[in-house]
Amino acid sequence: MRSLSDFKGRELIARILSLMDQYKPLHLSIVGGDPLVRYRELDVLLPQLVTRAHIQVVTSAFRPIPLAWAALPNLQLVVSVDGLQPEHDVRRKPATYKRILGNIHAVHCTITSAMVKRSGYIPEFIDFWSANSSVEKIWMSIFTPQRGATNPECLTPDERRRVVNTLLRIRRYRNKLDMPEGMIKEFLSPPVSPDRCIFAQSTHTLSADLRTRVEPCQFGGNPDCSRCGCIASMGLAAVGNRKLLGPITAEHIFWTSMAIGRKVRGIEDAAGQRFTKLRLAQSQNSQPRALPKILGTDFHGR
Numbered sequence: 090m091r092s093l094s095d096f097k098g099r100e101l102i103a104r105i106l107s108l109m110d111q112y113k114p115l116h117l118s119i120v121g122g123d124p125l126v127r128y129r130e131l132d133v134l135l136p137q138l139v140t141r142a143h144i145q146v147v148t149s150a151f152r153p154i155p156l157a158w159a160a161l162p163n164l165q166l167v168v169s170v171d172g173l174q175p176e177h178d179v180r181r182k183p184a185t186y187k188r189i190l191g192n193i194h195a196v197h198c199t200i201t202s203a204m205v206k207r208s209g210y211i212p213e214f215i216d217f218w219s220a221n222s223s224v225e226k227i228w229m230s231i232f233t234p235q236r237g238a239t240n241p242e243c244l245t246p247d248e249r250r251r252v253v254n255t256l257l258r259i260r261r262y263r264n265k266l267d268m269p270e271g272m273i274k275e276f277l278s279p280p281v282s283p284d285r286c287i288f289a290q291s292t293h294t295l296s297a298d299l300r301t302r303v304e305p306c307q308f309g310g311n312p313d314c315s316r317c318g319c320i321a322s323m324g325l326a327a328v329g330n331r332k333l334l335g336p337i338t339a340e341h342i343f344w345t346s347m348a349i350g351r352k353v354r355g356i357e358d359a360a361g362q363r364f365t366k367l368r369l370a371q372s373q374n375s376q377p378r379a380l381p382k383i384l385g386t387d388f389h390g391r
């Protein structure tokens with residue numbers, strides 16, 4: 090990350106709009122560091138981005154969020170909160186509770202082992218943010234480690250089960266906890282690998298230089314899928330498990346579509362390479378030769 094350069098001002102705006110035109114995503118998440126570091130650029134970008142896709146800005150809300158953004162359609166402002174005030178203020182200064190209280194749409198919190206160890210912590214957190222009238226949604230993820238990591242934040246399997254039971258119970262009476270039952274239960278059987286993670290396979294994560302891909306998913310490195318706690322991954326896994334027709338689930342359609350897409354892309358890449366070789370051979374030969382037909386075209390445009 091330290092070796093990456095990022096952009097500012099007009100260049101940043103132009104590059105992001107150009108990426109949007111290139112990838113045409115349905116959804117764009119702008120995450121940190123903190124996107125509000127570039128709030129002037131965001132002020133110009135957001136009205137244009139919301140006409141192209143559903144936009145999510147994830148911030149620590151360390152500075153006031155411009156009021157005009159509240160009127161933008163298709164925009165979701167998510168504030169990352171690290172637990173209740175004592176823990177959050179230590180980790181997130183200057184984005185303290187006091188600073189963020191008036192700046193919120195949706196709250197996202199990553200549950201760590203310490204939170205589970207303290208009895209009543211998660212209900213207290215959800216109660217606190219439910220009482221804030223500007224908060225519409227509360228989302229909870231679970232800390233996702235890299236493979237082999239033993240960070241103190243990691244949950245034991247038993248702690249994970251307790252979190253699931255707690256969230257299932259709270260969602261019955263706190264409707265701001267925007268997590269369907271199916272999504273919460275997915276925490277107990279996360280995708281086995283990035284290749285089988287619908288979220289990882291349907292997103293394209295770019296780093297601050299807007300070029301370097303973060304792979305295999307937004308966590309980068311070698312994430313431990315068996316201990317994944319990403320709410321987005323669980324949400325898409327739950328959608329994948331929806332039955333559409335008899336035993337056929339949305340996941341069947343997704344993976345079949347992915348397989349067809351890969352096959353077609355492989356054929357296109359092979360055809361492209363063959364075409365380049367033929368062009369090269371042709372340019373080295375003064376006598377133009379007839380080009381063979383591949384995929385119904387003879388590459389002369391006929």
Ligand code: SF4
Binds near residue numbers: 313322
């Ligand atoms: S989002 Fe979670 S399950 Fe998906 S690839 Fe990353 S770590 Fe694995």
